[in-house]
Amino acid sequence: MPQSQAMLSPHADVVLDEKVKRHTISILVQNKFGAFNRIAGMFAAKGYNIDSLTVGPTEDETVSRMTIVARGDDQIIEQITKQLNKLIDIVKVIDLTFESFVDRELVLVKVHSTTETRPEIMQIAEIFRAKVVDISPRTLTLEATGSQQKVDAIIKMLKPFAIKEMARTGRVALKREFQGEV
Amino acid sequence: MARHAHAEEGSHGGTGRLMTGAEIFVRSLVAEKVEVLFGYPGGATIGVYDALRDISDITHVLTRHEQGATHAAEGYAKATGKPGVVLATSGPGATNTVTGIADAFMDSIPLVVFTGQVPLRLIGNDAFQEADIVGITRPITKHNYLVRDVRELARTIKEAFYIATSGRPGPVLVDLPKDVMAQKTHFDYPESVALRSYAPVLEGNSRQIRKAAELINSARRPVLYVGGGTILSNGAEELTALARKLRCPVTTTLHGLGAFPENDPLAMGMLGMHGTWYSNMAVNFCDVLIAVGARFDDRVTGNVDAFAAEAKKIHIDVDPAAISKNVKVDVPIVGDVKRVLTALAELVSPIDTADWLRTIDAWKEEHPLRYRNGDEIRAQYVMQKLGEITGGDAIVVTDVGQHQMWAAQFFNFTHPRTHITSGGLGTMGFSLPAAMGAVFGRRDLPVVSISGDGGFQMNSQEMATIVQHKLPVKIFVINNGFLGMVRQWQELFWRRRYSQVALANPDFVRLAEAYGCPGTRVTRTGDVESAIRSAMAHTGGPCFVEFVVAAEDNVYPMIPAGQTVNEMIDTPDPASETEQANGSIETVHKGKARKVSTHAAVPGNA
Secondary structure, eight states, rough: TTTTHHHSTTTTTTTTSTEEEEEEEEEEEETTTTTHHHHHHHHHHHTTEEEEEEEOSSSTTEEEEEEEEEEOOOOHHHHHHHHHHHHEEEEEEEEGGOOOOEEEEEEEEEEEEEEETTHHHHHHHHHTTTTEEOOOOOEEEEEEEHHHHHHHHHHHHHHGGGGGHHHHHEEEEEOOOOOOOO | OOOHHHHHHHHHHHEEEEEEEHHHHHHHHHHHHHHHHEOOOOOGGGGHHHTTOOOOOEEEEESSSSHHHHHHHHHHHHSSSSEEEEEESOOOHHTHHHHHHHHHHHTTTEEEEEEOOOOGGGGGGGOTOOHHHHHGGGGSSSSEEEESSSGHHHHHHHHHHHHSSSSSEEEEEEETTTTTOOEEEOOOSSSSOOOOOOOOOSSHHHHHHHHHHHHHHOSEEEEEEEHHHHHTTTTHHHHHHHHHHOOOOEEETTTTTTTSTSSTTEEEESEEEEEOHHHHHHHOOOSSSESSSSSOOOOHHSSSSGTTTEEEEEEEOOOGGGTTSOOOOOEEEEEEEEHHHHHHHHTTOOOOHHHHHHHHHHHHHHHHHEEEEESSSOOOHHHHHHHHHHOOOSSSEOOOOOOHHHHHHSSSOOOOOOTEEESOOTTTTOOHHHHHHHHOOSSOEEEEEEEEEEETTTSTHHHHHHHHTTOOOOEEEEEEEEEEEHHHHHHHHHHOOOOSBBOOOHHHHHHHHHTTTOOOEEEEEEGGGHHHHHHHHOOOOOOEEEEBBTTTTTSSSSTTTTGGGGOOOOOOTTHHHHHHHOOOOEEEETTTTOOOSSSSOOOOOO
């Protein structure tokens, strides 16, 4: 998560404290010309912070799901959901923060490796159930999925080996359907 | 772009021959009962303009600038409640509509703006007169469209009108590529709209309405804070009935003026930065604030933390996003104002507000609206006299600045849709074209355009349109030689360091005459009344009056931006010697019957 975003916000005087929370907002939006632009533009125009934004198709081909991780106090988050609901192309807005949900991120990490460090890196990959998706004499590229914390953790473990390049998706999330006893 | 030979076979209920997009466009407007279209032709709309020639049901008004067209459409919409419709060409034609669209967006005015666009294959090509108007207007429209196929055209137009006029109204833009308008298909105008993701809530939640009623019934010092949403929902009558039933004092926002008659004893006039002293005091000390179709704008609230801090707040608004946006409220009710007020009225009983009203009356006596009158004309006097002479039976279209506030304070509005102004965006240059649009919608009342010398020059080109159509607009320019409101701020808050606020003006009367409009200049207070009377009696077209007024007068009361009633500046003490030397003190009390001018009132224009 970029640390600088709070500084960019017009709400910069709002310190990231217990009032400011991170919310995962799931949006179903009709696949219409300019719809994504409208959503992204709303966040920019109102000065709301986005930590990540992902979008992809759903089971209904006329609708996409957008998952936005946004930060703010209760009032800002309430305004965000209201403003989203106001957009004509948006079918549904759910703040998953109030629900039980599963969420995943995916990261591709290209890390420097030598014959000496390669086994150690692969061991880390194994612990995180990451896959090696590319290899060269001087690099290894790993693919890892999991919660934000897990993805943060593997990145932290790989850092000492020098990360050459990295591509990370934002969060995708779905509400949990059934809460059975464990 | 797909050719659609198949569209010819696939006639699904479409009637008759194939039509071009341009023909479908004009027929769709007829189906929407559009009476007047404000526009300006160009290369990208030439086909549409050709099709317009064959339709006699629609009057096309050729404005002299596309900004004038959008403001005219706004004036028409505000005066009638019907959507205003604009047609501009691509590129600069489209970008010229932007200010009017932004204005309509801020003030929730239903507009449908059609813009020409370069052919689909050229979009993105930096083609001649190309602008991404859909991208440009995305944040200032309620919704917008680029029509990519002629078969989508009729349905898109239907949706555009529906979205513009329903829920919280607003502007909708439809971009029309030139080749799409030349394509042919069957015309089949949809009868209804089904939008999967748009369904404004109109009926208020009955539990919330009950809660509001309980709160109101327990109030001792209630205040109704009434905004433009009340007029937009045609709920002025219900509002007035509720206020009288409750015996609840009423203050209105700038856009709420006219929703409640200001000669009713319960009226307190406008609140906020330049509101009356007593309405701001009443809001400060009330125990229940009933916000009706208002949005807690910063010009109303000042410092939001101190705004009606002691009061429980009820907020009725059709837009859920307007609720608790600026000020947290206790009982929100999402719904159409008219419907909610009707339901609410049945659940409330009269409140014993006698003490409360006495307190307010004492404030009214102590701190009326007032100004110093003398030989030099005061703009306040012009507004007051206009109110007296017309008896409130006029549509007053103001611009932005000092004269706008003085009109709001001194005219004494008594009917909904008689006050039209640019509130949210504060667009100088609004009045003249908006008044022109209002005339096309309303011939039952005289229409008066009031601008300052600065704002008038921002759209004065529409004088030509007004003269061409012989529109009976009474055009008043309040000339103080300054950008008065900015000058006032520089005087009060910037140590009187005037920066770029003095105007070197043309001879306005000769300018009006050059356009073919009779003009008069008034320079003495004694001539104001007769000048207004002859303007109101003028027939056969527009007339122009320039009032040369005091150069450095200020609008009071004033709560400086972001502050509270504790910082409210009242009119400087009229009892001080220097002030007395300047002439008599005129005072205006809201909530009293209008002073009637000595001569019999002139009936509205012919």
